[in-house]
Amino acid sequence: MADKAPAAGSLPQGCDVIVVGGGLVGLSSAWHLAKRGLSVCLLERDYCGRHSSGVNAGGVRTMGRHEAEIPLALASRDDIWRVGQEVVGQDLGFVSCGQLQVLETDQDVQNAQQRVQQLASLGYHHEVMISQEEVRALVPAMAPHVRGGIWVEGDGHAWPYGAVMAFYQAAQAAGVHIHENHCVTQVRQRGSNWVVSARGQTFTAPALVNAAGAWAGQLAQQLGDPVPVTADGLMLMVTQRTASFLSPVLGGSSRPLSLKQFANGTVVIGGGLRCQPNLTDRVADVDLLSLAPSAHTVRSLFPHLAQLPVAHAWGGVEAFLPDGIPVLGPSRNDAHVIHAFGFSAHGFELGPIAGRIVSELLCDGTSRLPIAPFSVGRFF
Ligand SMILES: Cc1cc2nc3c(=O)[nH]c(=O)nc-3n(C[C@H](O)[C@H](O)[C@H](O)COP(=O)(O)OP(=O)(O)OC[C@H]3O[C@@H](n4cnc5c(N)ncnc54)[C@H](O)[C@@H]3O)c2cc1C
Incomplete structure (x- = not known):
């Protein structure tokens, strides 16, 4: 993928990755991708953090996790939540109260x-x-x-909207173009590019991230992965x-x-x-x-x-999702389309690491953490 960042202030219609959804998962993905040198455009229908990510209970919990989620939850807490200022350059507001x-x-x-x-x-x-x-x-x-x-x-809590805004600011500082009030209405493939329509505009990129939360099923369907979300x-x-x-x-x-x-x-x-x-x-x-x-x-x-x-x-x-764990991984049809949704009431804690995994999948073609149980293919 191209190793370039967009010029400050410009509105790139073409970029390396389009992220759909400005919740914690989408923003963390966008920030991690931009840190890896990719030009990223994030499209959010309302405003960032308007839905689950900004209104949740703020629990940063590794306790009680599904077995498959434990390595991710521990990495999210220890590699990102606890050291937010150092790693993200922003205070994530994490309180380690147990x-x-x-x-x-x-x-x-x-x-x-x-x-x-x-x-x-x-x-x-x-x-x-x-x-x-x-x-x-x-x-x-x-x-x-x-x-x-x-x-x-080591568990604790954080202020949800504050954490979203921390990733928002980090993403912006890393060069991510964030377009709020941009509802993605159509996604289609043209050659090796994905063409995304939102608010009468067209955005193109060879890679796409579906982080559309409760609405991700519609997008997954358009991408040929009808998931029971x-x-x-x-x-x-x-x-x-x-x-x-x-x-x-x-x-x-x-x-x-x-x-x-x-x-x-x-x-x-x-x-x-x-x-x-x-x-x-x-x-x-x-x-x-x-x-x-x-x-x-x-x-x-x-x-x-x-x-x-x-x-x-x-x-x-x-x-x-029916099994209570998210879909986190590539589409069955294109390795450059990554799904990250369906966090089933406990994705605030996982949001930061989900973004890192998305960036690894697109930049390295693999994830350092085990994500096979989150494959979209488990529903087919
Ligand atoms: C009341 C409540 C309490 C919770 N408590 C906790 C907790 O204590 N701990 C915990 O770990 N988790 C908790 N959760 C769960 C957690 O908040 C979510 O799992 C997590 O925030 C999901 O993040 P997300 O980015 O996937 O989704 P969201 O934050 O919902 O973001 C998805 C975004 O995609 C946008 N979007 C959708 N469709 C489109 C489109 N077509 N075009 C453009 N944009 C689109 C939406 O507008 C939305 O902003 C709670 C959730 C709720 C609701």
Whole structure:
């Protein structure tokens, strides 16, 4: 591929790579590609970070990952999130406060022991069992019925929109041309080039990245890879400020839960809370009744929060694949087309490494990390 960067201020209709989608995955891909010397044009239908990447819970979690995702999750956290300023040249806002999975029943403890042993047999030791006393030392306000936990020391959280903007600025500084309010409506092949139509303009490049999140299925279909990707709404709620009581990020075991307290005292509550998405209007409306079970879980773990008012709730549209892991790899039809979508509610943490993998596939023809389980071919 050509080894050139576009002149500052120009609007290249032709470039080395077109990235569709300005979420964390698209921006990270664009930045990594530009760092490798390619000219990159990123097309985003709304504004960058408008969807999942900018509205999620900010969990940077290697805990509880599907086996295939573990090497990627560890590399994303250790090679990029933890050293954002050094590597990306921007503060990604990562707070390394640890992640604690709460074990509330004997069955939870038994399942957790099996999980930790299974990981150890695969050579992974980042998830460790901790006792009831250790849980209490980490989170003194926790209800006494909690029997123990799984602890991951290096996990944490970041501010989603801030992280998106960090990659946006890094990409721009590296020469990426970012076109917001540019909806890709058609993609076709002309010779060795891909011709992409967006907002009445035509962009051409020999390589294409499909990072269109919940809308990636339409593009994949046009590219000859009809993947069973579906969209669903995910909700979060945030409380008013309260005195500091929680340092690590909490996750549930038998009950869905994701809970963290930010430095300003607000508490963000989630845990896979689903609502109906509207793909045409590109929104996911909050379903207040479905938030109630999560609020109940939080109250039972932290009775002192019973009267804490919820200040705000919101939803975002996310892409899900049937096996819960993304498609990350080349199209079946052209090695210069890379799919990176379907992160199934946990792609914020993986976004930075997904971009590095995309750049390796296009620049080196292979990825340093194992990505065979994410092949688009698994659905055919
Ligand atoms: C409420 C919520 C909580 C979450 N919590 C966490 C968490 O704590 N930790 C975690 O790891 N993950 C979490 N996730 C999941 C995570 O946010 C996503 O997996 C990740 O952000 C996906 O990034 P993406 O770049 O693939 O998609 P997106 O951020 O959705 O970006 C895709 C972009 O493509 C654009 N696009 C689509 N079609 C076109 C087109 N035709 N032309 C041009 N542009 C197009 C869209 O406008 C969009 O901006 C959560 C998600 C939600 C919704």
